[in-house]
Amino acid sequence: MTTARAPLSVAAAMDRAVTLAANGPAYGPNPRVGCVILGAEGAELGEGWHRGAGTPHAEVAAIADARARGVDVRGGTAVVTLEPCAHTGRTGPCVDALTQAGIAAVTYAVADPGNASGGGATVLEERGIPATLMEHAGASALTHRWLTAMRLGRPYVIAKWAATLDGRMAAADGTSVWITGPEAREHAHGVRAEVDAIAVGTGTVLIDDPQLSARAGGEDAAHQPLRVVIGHRDTSGRRVWRDPNVLGVASHDPRDVLAALWEREVRAVVVEGGPTVLSAFLREGLVDEVHAYIAPVLLGAGPSVVDDLGIGTMKDALRGEHVNFQPLGADTLVIAHLSRGF
Amino acid sequence: MTTARAPLSVAAAMDRAVTLAANGPAYGPNPRVGCVILGAEGAELGEGWHRGAGTPHAEVAAIADARARGVDVRGGTAVVTLEPCAHTGRTGPCVDALTQAGIAAVTYAVADPGNASGGGATVLEERGIPATLMEHAGASALTHRWLTAMRLGRPYVIAKWAATLDGRMAAADGTSVWITGPEAREHAHGVRAEVDAIAVGTGTVLIDDPQLSARAGGEDAAHQPLRVVIGHRDTSGRRVWRDPNVLGVASHDPRDVLAALWEREVRAVVVEGGPTVLSAFLREGLVDEVHAYIAPVLLGAGPSVVDDLGIGTMKDALRGEHVNFQPLGADTLVIAHLSRGF
Numbered sequence: 034m035t036t037a038r039a040p041l042s043v044a045a046a047m048d049r050a051v052t053l054a055a056n057g058p059a060y061g062p063n064p065r066v067g068c069v070i071l072g073a074e075g076a077e078l079g080e081g082w083h084r085g086a087g088t089p090h091a092e093v094a095a096i097a098d099a100r101a102r103g104v105d106v107r108g109g110t111a112v113v114t115l116e117p118c119a120h121t122g123r124t125g126p127c128v129d130a131l132t133q134a135g136i137a138a139v140t141y142a143v144a145d146p147g148n149a150s151g152g153g154a155t156v157l158e159e160r161g162i163p164a165t166l167m168e169h170a171g172a173s174a175l176t177h178r179w180l181t182a183m184r185l186g187r188p189y190v191i192a193k194w195a196a197t198l199d200g201r202m203a204a205a206d207g208t209s210v211w212i213t214g215p216e217a218r219e220h221a222h223g224v225r226a227e228v229d230a231i232a233v234g235t236g237t238v239l240i241d242d243p244q245l246s247a248r249a250g251g252e253d254a255a256h257q258p259l260r261v262v263i264g265h266r267d268t269s270g271r272r273v274w275r276d277p278n279v280l281g282v283a284s285h286d287p288r289d290v291l292a293a294l295w296e297r298e299v300r301a302v303v304v305e306g307g308p309t310v311l312s313a314f315l316r317e318g319l320v321d322e323v324h325a326y327i328a329p330v331l332l333g334a335g336p337s338v339v340d341d342l343g344i345g346t347m348k349d350a351l352r353g354e355h356v357n358f359q360p361l362g363a364d365t366l367v368i369a370h371l372s373r374g375f
Numbered sequence: 376m377t378t379a380r381a382p383l384s385v386a387a388a389m390d391r392a393v394t395l396a397a398n399g400p401a402y403g404p405n406p407r408v409g410c411v412i413l414g415a416e417g418a419e420l421g422e423g424w425h426r427g428a429g430t431p432h433a434e435v436a437a438i439a440d441a442r443a444r445g446v447d448v449r450g451g452t453a454v455v456t457l458e459p460c461a462h463t464g465r466t467g468p469c470v471d472a473l474t475q476a477g478i479a480a481v482t483y484a485v486a487d488p489g490n491a492s493g494g495g496a497t498v499l500e501e502r503g504i505p506a507t508l509m510e511h512a513g514a515s516a517l518t519h520r521w522l523t524a525m526r527l528g529r530p531y532v533i534a535k536w537a538a539t540l541d542g543r544m545a546a547a548d549g550t551s552v553w554i555t556g557p558e559a560r561e562h563a564h565g566v567r568a569e570v571d572a573i574a575v576g577t578g579t580v581l582i583d584d585p586q587l588s589a590r591a592g593g594e595d596a597a598h599q600p601l602r603v604v605i606g607h608r609d610t611s612g613r614r615v616w617r618d619p620n621v622l623g624v625a626s627h628d629p630r631d632v633l634a635a636l637w638e639r640e641v642r643a644v645v646v647e648g649g650p651t652v653l654s655a656f657l658r659e660g661l662v663d664e665v666h667a668y669i670a671p672v673l674l675g676a677g678p679s680v681v682d683d684l685g686i687g688t689m690k691d692a693l694r695g696e697h698v699n700f701q702p703l704g705a706d707t708l709v710i711a712h713l714s715r716g717f
Contacts, residue, residue, distance in 0.1 A: 053448065077494050087518075106556060131642065135622060141574055144499075148413050154618045187456065187618075196540070196541070196542070197542070197692070198538070198542065198665065198667045198669070198680070198709060198711075199538070199542040199678075199679050199680045199681045200538070200539070200541040200542020200543065201542065203684070203689070204686060204687060204688045204689045204691075204692065205687045205688070206687050206688045208688050208689035208690070209689060210688075212689070212690060212692075231591070231608045273628060285693050287631060312675065315673065315675070323540065323671070323673075325540045327540075327669060327709065328693065328694075329665070329695030329698045329709055329711035330692045330693065330695065331657065331665075331681055331684065331686075331692065331693040331697075332684070332686050332689075332693075333654065333657070333679075333681045333683050333684030333685070333686050334683050334684070334686060334687070335680060337541050337542060337675075337679065338541045338542075339673055340541070340542045340675060340677045341675050341676050342673065342674070342675030342676070344546060344547070344552050344673075344675050344677070345387070345546060345547045345548050345676070346547070346548045346555075347546045347550035347551060347554070347674075348550070349546075349674065350539070350554075350672045350674050351545065351674075352670075352671065352672050352674040353540075353671030353672065354671075354705075356705040358700065358702045358707050360700045363696075363698040363711075365700050365707055366671075367669065367671055367707055368538075369671035369705075
């Protein structure tokens with residue numbers, strides 16, 4: 034039995050699919066995907082979204098939703114935010130599920146660049162099912178980190194720090210508690226809860242002894258990212274090791290770190306410092322996004338957020354793009370995406 | 376002949392007086408002041424504002440406005456954003472003008488802390504004219520810089536800089552053109568046009584050879600602040616000296632600079648750098664407001680915006696209050712007021 038709904042255009046169905054996609058988790062090996070199945074005249078036959086690795090993909094969830102409603106999807110159009118996958122991972126290929134369900138056409142918003150998972154549109158076309166790309170800014174935004182990771186074959190890297198107006202991460206004696214206020218710290222915990230891993234150097238572990246957990250309102254978030262400690266120094270006995278979900282990478286090469294994370298299906302990592310680690314990632318062009326929490330504070334001395342990056346003159350500066358701002362109490366968050374892939 | 380107007384409460388008249396005050400110039404030795412004269416039953420008899428040093432004060436302008444309308448202000452209430460002055464400066468005392476005009480009561484929003492000009496309310500009361508303080512946030516905001524200057528007996532100091540996310544004012548080779556974008560630079564010119572003086576060190580003059588003019592949309596603004604060059608090095612022949620309105624102060628002591636400016640009736644000065652000059656003012660607690668234009672740029676090397684301020688640990692950091700933010704293109708302006716009077 035179906036409930037009467039207003040008919041949807043394909044574009045409106047894509048908007049709906051994007052809204053559904055956003056219900057999925059931001060972390061994890063798979064992207065957030067939503068799907069709406071349209072019948073003749075724009076009837077909405079089923080809808081679904083991907084709830085995380087090991088659960089059905091959005092297309093399969095939407096077909097199941099239609100079945101649960103007792104609706105026949107044969108001849109319908111699947112409107113999905115990402116190109117249907119063509120491979121068997123934890124679940125079977127979506128192109129097969131769509132074919133078997135008798136779907137007659139597919140519209141998708143983002144092409145899948147995955148070596149294994151991509152190519153679904155071609156498979157569908159070969160089976161006589163037209164697969165049409167219809168770009169959607171919301172779908173791009175929801176998959177931006179995942180897409181970048183898949184294209185680069187390494188986790189998406191967010192470099193995060195809290196600094197003073199004069200770019201210091203700490204005072205001359207190493208103290209840094211607290212540069213920013215509670216609003217900024219709460220925001221940073223929200224960012225942690227949306228990624229797969231948080232990485233710091235052994236220096237930060239030894240000096241600050243952080244828990245590296247994602248907290249919200251003082252409580253541990255439901256999703257805790259992998260804690261990663263980079264470097265050679267002994268940090269055993271520090272708080273970060275109390276959690277079993279910790280990875281030590283005994284290297285100073287950020288490529289080693291990212292390779293170790295990629296093996297663990299990490300798609301997005303927040304690199305939180307200190308300056309040595311941040312600078313190593315920046316110097317190698319391995320930062321995709323910067324989150325700079327800036328406090329209205331001056332120190333005049335103490336470590337700068339980044340060490341020498343090999344930049345000698347203004348025209349070679351690393352310049353952020355697609356910059357966003359967010360006031361957080363007395364602090365400002367500047368988010369910048371970086372064109373050199375940093 | 377009067378035009379019919381809706382009757383005003385004293386509070387509404389104060390709102391109106393604040394709006395009028397804002398018509399006046401932000402620069403100059405005198406504050407922005409507005410005045411509304413109310414008759415019986417809230418009739419608006421006259422209004423005026425101060426248009427700058429040497430022109431009538433707001434109260435006198437309002438009385439003149441009433442006269443021009445052929446209206447008798449005797450028995451009226453003067454609602455004025457600042458306590459009427461009690462001294463003869465470039466013009467006569469407003470308390471006398473009000474008394475002579477037969478004003479029966481005065482309401483003012485901000486007390487005048489001036490040694491010479493203050494005390495008007497007491498004089499009025501002694502003459503049997505009740506003078507009532509009614510605070511108004513708008514009136515306070517319009518007079519904030521002037522009031523601070525009068526209380527401290529020195530110009531209000533705005534420390535302004537453009538910096539990267541890592542707190543650099545220039546790259547390792549000294550280049551700094553351009554850290555920030557056109558929106559930030561245009562905003563900074565707007566700030567220059569609202570103050571009495573702009574100060575830089577000889578180092579900035581020698582390296583950047585700035586014009587130090589206030590420009591708007593590429594054109595020179597109507598009001599040009601005094602250009603001030605701080606330090607001992609020879610900067611003759613540089614562009615700043617093409618204008619006759621330049622002051623050289625051969626001292627490294629910010630107190631000498633502020634004393635020289637105070638003599639010239641400077642009430643607000645923008646100190647624009649470089650790091651040596653900015654740090655000298657900050658170190659001495661002589662900065663009232665910071666304007667930090669922050670570009671989404673990383674350099675990793677180059678001069679920091681401030682040198683050593685004698686701060687060794689986080690709890691001694693200079694921490695801004697009443698912080699405001701303004702996105703300007705890809706840059707952010709952070710405005711912070713500083714509790715230690717810096």
